[in-house]
Amino acid sequence: MIDGLISKLRITAGLLKVNGLLLAIMSCLFIASAYAAESLPVTSILPWWGWALALFVTCFFLGIVAVPSGVGGGVLFVPIVGGFFPFHLDFVRGAGLLVALASALAAGPSLLRGGLADIRLALPLAVLASASSIAGALMGLALPAALVQIALGLTILGIVALMVTAKRSEFPLVQEPDRLSRALSIHGVFHDTAQGKNISWQVHRTPMGLFLFVFIGFIGGLFGVGAGWANLPVLNLLMGAPIKLAAGTSGLILTLASSSATWIYLNKGAVLAIIAVPSVIGMMLGAMIGARLLHVLKASVVRKMVITLLLFAGLRALLKGLGIWL
Numbered sequence: 307m308i309d310g311l312i313s314k315l316r317i318t319a320g321l322l323k324v325n326g327l328l329l330a331i332m333s334c335l336f337i338a339s340a341y342a343a344e345s346l347p348v349t350s351i352l353p354w355w356g357w358a359l360a361l362f363v364t365c366f367f368l369g370i371v372a373v374p375s376g377v378g379g380g381v382l383f384v385p386i387v388g389g390f391f392p393f394h395l396d397f398v399r400g401a402g403l404l405v406a407l408a409s410a411l412a413a414g415p416s417l418l419r420g421g422l423a424d425i426r427l428a429l430p431l432a433v434l435a436s437a438s439s440i441a442g443a444l445m446g447l448a449l450p451a452a453l454v455q456i457a458l459g460l461t462i463l464g465i466v467a468l469m470v471t472a473k474r475s476e477f478p479l480v481q482e483p484d485r486l487s488r489a490l491s492i493h494g495v496f497h498d499t500a501q502g503k504n505i506s507w508q509v510h511r512t513p514m515g516l517f518l519f520v521f522i523g524f525i526g527g528l529f530g531v532g533a534g535w536a537n538l539p540v541l542n543l544l545m546g547a548p549i550k551l552a553a554g555t556s557g558l559i560l561t562l563a564s565s566s567a568t569w570i571y572l573n574k575g576a577v578l579a580i581i582a583v584p585s586v587i588g589m590m591l592g593a594m595i596g597a598r599l600l601h602v603l604k605a606s607v608v609r610k611m612v613i614t615l616l617l618f619a620g621l622r623a624l625l626k627g628l629g630i631w632l
Contacts, residue, residue: 357391358580362588365405369412369592374553374599374611381406381462382615383585384530385623388455393581395451399530400571401582403443405589407564412590414557416597421496422554427509427547430490431537432562434516435523439563442527443570449528452627458529459624465539466616477505480546486512496551499602509545518544519559527567538612553612 368382384402388395417423446454483493493508509515522536537559541552571577 354580358584361387361391361581362584365585365588366592369589369594370596370599371611371615372589372593372596374596382619383589385458385619385626387581387585388623388626393578395454396447396571396576397578397581399446399454400568400576401578401585402530403527403564403568403571404577404582405585406560407568408586408590408593411561412593412597414561416594417554417557420554421494422550423558424492424494424551424555425558426490426492426494427541427551428555428558430512430516431519431541432559435519435526435559435563436566438520438523439527439567440570442524443530443567444527446528446530447570447574447576452629454529455623455627457627459620459622459627461525461529461536462616462620462623465536466613466620468539468543470613477548478542478546480508480510482510483508484510484512496548498550505548505551507546507548507551509547511544511546515540515545523563523566526563527570530567530571549612 364386365383368386372382383405384395384398387393387401388398391398414423418425487493487509490512492512493506495504495506497503498505518540519537522540525536537556538549538552541547541555542549547555568577
């Protein structure tokens with residue numbers, strides 16, 4: 307027990323150091339991009355800092371709702387910023403992966419301390435997802451933007467339909483864990499503040515979950531959204547993790563999967579500091595607030611929030627790809 311506590315404290319300290327380093331790097335890049343932007347010709351009614359401020363405010367509010375819903379910031383960032391801001395979709399997707407990574411890192415320490423995220427559940431799934439996300443990122447940059455938008459919208463709407471039709475998703479009933487989950491010791495207890503009691507949990511169908519996370523990593527890199535929206539249904543509906551635990555663990559998985567795909571977008575020049583920096587800072591600040599909300603919100607409220615946000619994001623991406631809502 308003491309060894310486990312020490313391990314969690316070390317992980318928390320490491321995440322805090324990463325958060326500080328990420329903010330420092332982003333701030334330096336933002337200052338550099340400001341000087342570069344002043345030398346460019348004016349193509350918008352707003353100055354460069356106007357769009358940067360709008361991105362910061364938008365991502366701050368997205369970060370507040372992204373963590374409790376467990377979908378990650380990228381799935382909301384890409385359709386909303388891609389639809390309402392004058393940026394090419396490739397640059398939005400590149401920034402979206404950084405946004406998903408930032409929101410997960412900012413919320414990670416609080417979720418680990420509260421027991422709403424589990425390392426043993428996250429690591430096997432994250433390793434497979436991070437490897438396949440590289441292939442997805444390479445394909446995503448090669449496909450037309452409109453086709454990617456349509457595929458993104460249809461995929462998210464399919465996930466919404468799955469979650470709406472699921473009867474028991476807040477606290478799934480797992481009669482017996484499978485052999486693999488027992489071998490990996492994937493089980494635990496977390497305290498549900500909203501109900502005021504401890505919730506014991508275990509998972510099943512672990513081999514199928516590992517297989518699906520290979521596909522999830524691929525489509526996450528393809529769409530540049532981090533695939534938090536797909537992590538949650540697999541963890542909750544398939545493997546049987548309580549929805550609050552699934553939402554928190556989804557963030558840990560994003561830290562590995564998103565970071566792998568981000569390198570592809572960076573290497574291809576599809577990450578602009580003027581877009582990524584204010585978005586990342588706003589998302590990290592909002593995610594810190596969202597992580598606190600996850601402790602006090604009821605599981606039913608979290609589920610409704612997930613469905614609402616995914617429905618809006620899916621419809622927006624589909625209509626944008628079809629050219630109906632420009």
